[in-house]
Amino acid sequence: MSVSITRTIPKKNSSDKVVRRQRAYDFLYDPVYTVSSEVDHARSSLKAYATKDRVLKVAEFGSMFSNLSHHPRYTVQLDPVDPVPASIDRRWRGHTEQRKEALQQLAGVIPNTHSWLKREECHVTGADRWKYFKRPLIPFTQHVPPDVIFALPKEDLVTATGKNAEQQPTHFTVGVQTDYRESETQTDPYSPEYVIQPGTTPSELLQLAALTWGRGLPAGLAEVEMIERARAKRAWEASLPPLDDLSQLDKRRRMMEEMEAKEWAFREGEIQK
Secondary structure: OOOOOOOOOOOOOHHHHOOOOOOOOHHHHOOOOOOOOHHHHHHHHHHHHOOHHHEEEEEOHHHOOOOOOOOOOEEEEEOOOOOOOOOOOOOOHHHHHHHHHHHHHHOOOOOOOOHHHOOOOOOOOOOOHHHHOOOOOOOOOOOOOOOOOOOOOHHHHHHHHOHHHHHOOOOOOOOOOOOOOHHHHOOOOOOOOOOOOOOOOOOOOHHHOOOEEOEEEOOOHHHHHHHHHHHHHHHHHHHOOOOOOHHHHHHHHHHHHHHHHHHHHHHHHHHHO
């Protein structure tokens, strides 16, 4: 006679060893981790001190192979090595915050009033990289959001698969418009560098070097009048008496005053236009 016994052995859940709600020393290392009071801080410290990770099985060499209860093979002890370095402050952070608030009140500063003005430093290549990416919004002629997709009407689906498909033309003439325009083909012509010899007068052509395409070129009536005024002014400057002639200083001053009056009259006329 054979007897078979079936035993169901529950499997230990090993997920607690991998995933935890919090780490043992978060109350010391994590600046965001906050406890409500000093009592909770002491409770977290005691819980971290007596955690399962620090429990060790120490073998007793005298009774290593014993099965007797009063002569155990090993004893359970806590690891004497503290994993927290001595440089870490184990005190409750609330005392420091309370002292800081008291000093601020004594100094006449209201705490937490300007905290919203502080801007956190963003790292482009770090955890804040996602802030620097955004899906572009391509403008359309119609006022339709870019994320809207219109469904094809059922009539088009019927005609495309029905009897009317043979009547549709096989070729379509479609006009394409690009971003390139004819106005973009006109560029500023190349002008080589030039050097004016000392003691020489620049030519009339060099006087027009400031005119470029779109800014005076092609020349219109206003530009022609400006060129004529520049010619007349150069002729007037050439007719001025020299400065080294003391007998003609009054004449030079009188001519300059007359020219200044003409310039003011011309500018007033331009403003009236």
